[in-house]
Amino acid sequence: MDGERRKILRFIGKGSVLAAFLAQIGAAGRAFFPNVLYEPPSRFKLKRPDDYPDGYTLDEAHRLYVIRQKEAFHVISAICTHLGCNVQWRDTEFDCPCHGSRFRPDGTVISGPAPRPLDWFATTVSPDGFLEVDSGKDVARDFRLVIGGKGQA
Known part of the structure; x- marks a missing residue:
C-alpha cells in the first residue's frame, strides 16, 4: 500500500x-x-490625376478628400480632429455629423468642439503617374501640387 x-x-x-x-x-x-x-503604410497611391473631377472628392478607403482646382491638387484629411469621425463636404464647408464641428474649405475650424484644423498631407505624382499621398507628412495650408499637360508635376 x-x-x-x-x-x-x-x-x-x-x-x-x-x-x-x-x-x-x-x-x-x-x-x-x-x-x-x-498599421497601414503612411505613403500610398490614389488614382491618376485625370480621374478626379474639379472640386472635392472623398476617398473613403483612406479617409481623405482630394481637392482638384483645374490643374492644382491638394489632399485634406476627412478625420475630424475632435473624436475622429468622418467629416462631410457640404458645398461650402466640412461638417462633422457626430458633434457639430464645422471647418472652412481649407480645413480651418469655424466652430468647435474640434480643437484644431483638418490635416493637409504631402502629395506628389508617382513615377507611374498616380497621385501619391504621404499621410505621415503634414504640409502648409497653401500647398498645391500643380500638374502640367500630361499628368506630370
Whole structure:
C-alpha cells in the first residue's frame, strides 16, 4: 500500500516538473511572436490625376478628400480632429455629423468642439503617374501640387 502511494506521488512530482518545463518552453517560444500593432503604410497611391473631377472628392478607403482646382491638387484629411469621425463636404464647408464641428474649405475650424484644423498631407505624382499621398507628412495650408499637360508635376 505504501509503495503504491509513493508511485503516485512520484508520478505527480515528475508530472509537475514536466508541466513547469513545458510552460517555460512555451513562454520562451512566445517571444518569437511579439505583440505588434501593424498599421497601414503612411505613403500610398490614389488614382491618376485625370480621374478626379474639379472640386472635392472623398476617398473613403483612406479617409481623405482630394481637392482638384483645374490643374492644382491638394489632399485634406476627412478625420475630424475632435473624436475622429468622418467629416462631410457640404458645398461650402466640412461638417462633422457626430458633434457639430464645422471647418472652412481649407480645413480651418469655424466652430468647435474640434480643437484644431483638418490635416493637409504631402502629395506628389508617382513615377507611374498616380497621385501619391504621404499621410505621415503634414504640409502648409497653401500647398498645391500643380500638374502640367500630361499628368506630370
